Amino acid sequence: MPEQEKIQEPQHKAVSKHLVGAVPVVETTTTVEDARALLRSKAKIFEDMSFVYVLTKERKLAGVVSLSNLLEIHDATTTKIGDVMNKNFPFVHPHTHQENAIKIAIANNVMSLPVVDKNGIFVGALTPKDILAILHEEHIEDLLHFGGIHISESFIDIFKAKIGTLIKLRLPWLVIGLIGGMLATSIAQLFETTLQQELTLAFFIPVIVYMSAAVGAQTQTIYIRAVALEKINTKKYLAREIGISMIIGFVVSILIALYTILVFKTASVALIVALAMFINVILAVVLAIFIPWLFNRAGKDPALGSGPFATILQDILSLLIYFSVAAALLF
């Protein structure tokens, strides 16, 4: 059986929160008939019977037998469980992060997972209901991350929470965002002379900032899912994304340049806006991959580096690039 995961995670997101012990357990020497009798006699007690877990005398996990396999065997009285069990079944550890357990379940197309300690001793199982609950919880959490809301405790209470609690959950990121916004005002102020020289540049601040944020959000959403679901080669992935962003950047830059020339009749502003937008789109893609990658490398949930944090950083950088391009081209 291959080792299924690496990173040690905080206890409150570990598989051990969910694992149940009330699943059928037999020894390798148990006969199929006796295993069936166990299921019949303890049907009410077991929380899940889709698999029978097969242990050695030392209670190490040796394999599993699915209910279908258990029922279809003909020579039930003579066949031993050890001879029919599946030895290559995926498993997890008590400290495995629940999101990793979900990944393993999906990748192996199974609805139950045995949990073993570091010595291979069986300590329980994740049942289909656990897996459904975890997937549902991770789903809500991912969505809330995008809104800049990080919930470490009871996620479902948000809908019934007191107003004070909700404000405490929502305000911190908004204040961090506000501080980022204050920094942005200072950057704009640095380029006061540039703005005085060409006030039209001010009109394009929202679209410059919006486009970087939008491209960044798209890239990050796709990247975080890709990281969560499959092993990806970051360098190759980044190269591909840069290729895509160059095409996207080219299209939107041409469009905004045409618009600027048609509506504002100024070729210099058109050039500044288009060039800044092109650079910003590519930078947005690089940042949108680099930030979650950093979080992932540091052993943190990459989704934590998404949403508000990336948006603020991108807002500030895109302004800086816009004004720098303007200052360079106007003088």
Next chain:
Amino acid sequence: MPEQEKIQEPQHKAVSKHLVGAVPVVETTTTVEDARALLRSKAKIFEDMSFVYVLTKERKLAGVVSLSNLLEIHDATTTKIGDVMNKNFPFVHPHTHQENAIKIAIANNVMSLPVVDKNGIFVGALTPKDILAILHEEHIEDLLHFGGIHISESFIDIFKAKIGTLIKLRLPWLVIGLIGGMLATSIAQLFETTLQQELTLAFFIPVIVYMSAAVGAQTQTIYIRAVALEKINTKKYLAREIGISMIIGFVVSILIALYTILVFKTASVALIVALAMFINVILAVVLAIFIPWLFNRAGKDPALGSGPFATILQDILSLLIYFSVAAALLF
């Protein structure tokens, strides 16, 4: 058995895409012993045996028996399935949207759901694997919505898709966003005289736009989940959210006003920025609930009204309010 859902949904998201027929089916008059024999003889064929579905002679769904219940009954030869079945088991229709099926499964804490047609005739079941797959698919889709990517066909291919396909998926919302951004430049241009009179106002454009978008994104994330998971009273919910937004708006407005006075030494700009931010935060909350509510009422997925569309609308409105407040207070 209560009717479980109302809205007819497009075929490609309907339960019928997933339903399997290979589940155990018996009649009310079948004995428990015969039902057990059926499981044994067809174990390999059935895709899921967590429940045995009990039908009338007309193949209408009469109830279900869980595997545990089936195994624990003692008088197996004399007991009839009809006497031990659970008659109040949730069910869905072939055209039920898969997301609604998931809601029903989670609300009832079951991992399998029978599917019946409009006459109550049993047509198949959703197995735990189907439910896991649907939940996983909806999860990815919700995340991609936030990035302005709407996928109607094969969602998983995005990671392996050709660059041309990815650009086709990503570019439309970006171009719509760009058009929104062009509209924003025209709004800013309308207030050219205001900006000329007080250039400092231009420095605050990014933070004004950012704060509305951030508050809107938070509100919408929480609201869409609330709508998806429970029946909520929209008026009451909106009132509560407005209360929260007034507190949040008050805090961020005071902070930005203090910053403006300290750094830019201008009380008039401080007043304009703070007032505009306060109005914008409340408006962002109202819009963030109103837009998904509209989509929901129109029978569309409320998540479609989130993300990029709401962001663009909020960007434009927040600019309009900012400049209007400025024009009103400066003259």
